[in-house]
Amino acid sequence: MDITRCVTDADYEQWRQVRIAVVPFERTQSLAELRAGDSPDRLLLLAREGGTVLGHGLAQRAESANSGGVIPRVLPEHRRRGVGTALLRQLADHVASLGLPLLRASVDDEPSELFARRFGFAEVNREIEQTYTISTTPDVIPPPPGIEVVAAHERPGLWEASYERFGREALTGFAVDTPLDVSLERWTRDWLGDPMFLALHDGEVAGCAGLGLDTDEPTRAENSLTAVRGDWRGRGLAIHLKQRTLAWAAEHGITEVYTWTQDGNAAMRTLNTRLGYATTRTGIQLSRELPLD
Structure with a gap:
């Protein structure tokens, strides 16, 4: 398995397709929107095996003070193989490199919550979709x-x-x-x-x-x-x-x-x-x- 930074437009489009597959009930930023948000503080990752995309990751300075947001996502057919863990560790390292003391993440299903809690994440807020x-x-x-x-x-x-x-x-x-x-x-x-x-x-x-x-x-x-x-x-x-x-x-x-x-x-x-x-x-x-x- 290789985990690499998104660089090309093709990388960004593959990143988008993972989000669309995993979070089909929300809008996904367009390629132009993703490109507009490029900055040294933000890291977009793709996990691949051969030519197959397994999942993606996002880490950036969060809008909550002193925090960095991390989002590892793995396509359903590639879960329980350590892909999410590998992504999360690289994302956490990036947040640490920004000098931020806290990690933040969001989940909306039980498997994702259980995964986060395995790594010591605890609930701080709830919200509802209407x-x-x-x-x-x-x-x-x-x-x-x-x-x-x-x-x-x-x-x-x-x-x-x-x-x-x-x-x-x-x-x-x-x-x-x-x-x-x-x-x-x-x-x-x-x-x-x-x-x-x-x-x-x-x-x-x-x-x-x-x-x-x-x-x-x-x-x-x-x-x-x-x-x-x-x-x-x-x-x-x-x-x-x-x-x-x-x-x-x-x-x-x-x-x-x-x-x-x-x-x-x-x-x-x-x-x-x-x-x-x-x-x-x-x-x-x-x-x-x-x-x-």
């Missing part, structure tokens, strides 16, 4: 008085400018065990939906909601960040923005929209349920200290 099935175009309530809603692409630079006030508040509000540490670069690259609707008051962003489109499954999309600034909560702005994204999805041939919400975010879970989302899956976030035993 899914909205679109059959007709949803109604959209009006935005609150004083709010103008625009698409981010109509106002270039506005998303980046929102980072200091709106972005930092939105990130602080996540119900997680460790505060998020998201740079302006990652805010700009990873947190902007397409489309992304921005609610403006006096020219500043007071709320947002959008979608991540799925190039492999064009009828499916993931909700991107939905957030409202504290001084605008309780006025129906979050409902308007979420309904607006669902209406856009319906008008563009999307029939399923899903989102992940943390255990502690009861307000967003309640909003999603009120809009008609159904709970479809549970995810578990785990963590452990380095070095990996």
Whole structure:
């Protein structure tokens, strides 16, 4: 078995195909998106035997402070042969080389959880997936008085400018065990939906909601960040923005929209349920200290 870094576009496409096979219920980043995220902090691996791909791995600086995220995945027909263990050890070594003290991982099935716990990972957070099935175009309530809603692409630079006030508040509000540490670069690259609707008051962003489109499954999309600034909560702005994204999805041939919400975010879970989302899956976030035993 050989484990090598992804270098060529063909490597990246093979990496994508492993994720599509193992996580078919979520969108997988396109080749262009993966390439846009290239950095010395990120490691993408492929495990092969001869010309056969066995699995892949991802390690990078996590958005949780002082942590590195690791994701070893093995195709079902090649499991229980030590491939996942070999991948995990190389991924952990990469995180250690970044000077980070903690490893983080996410699982959504029992075999993956058992594998992680064998290596000393312990649960730190839970979240649920909620899914909205679109059959007709949803109604959209009006935005609150004083709010103008625009698409981010109509106002270039506005998303980046929102980072200091709106972005930092939105990130602080996540119900997680460790505060998020998201740079302006990652805010700009990873947190902007397409489309992304921005609610403006006096020219500043007071709320947002959008979608991540799925190039492999064009009828499916993931909700991107939905957030409202504290001084605008309780006025129906979050409902308007979420309904607006669902209406856009319906008008563009999307029939399923899903989102992940943390255990502690009861307000967003309640909003999603009120809009008609159904709970479809549970995810578990785990963590452990380095070095990996």
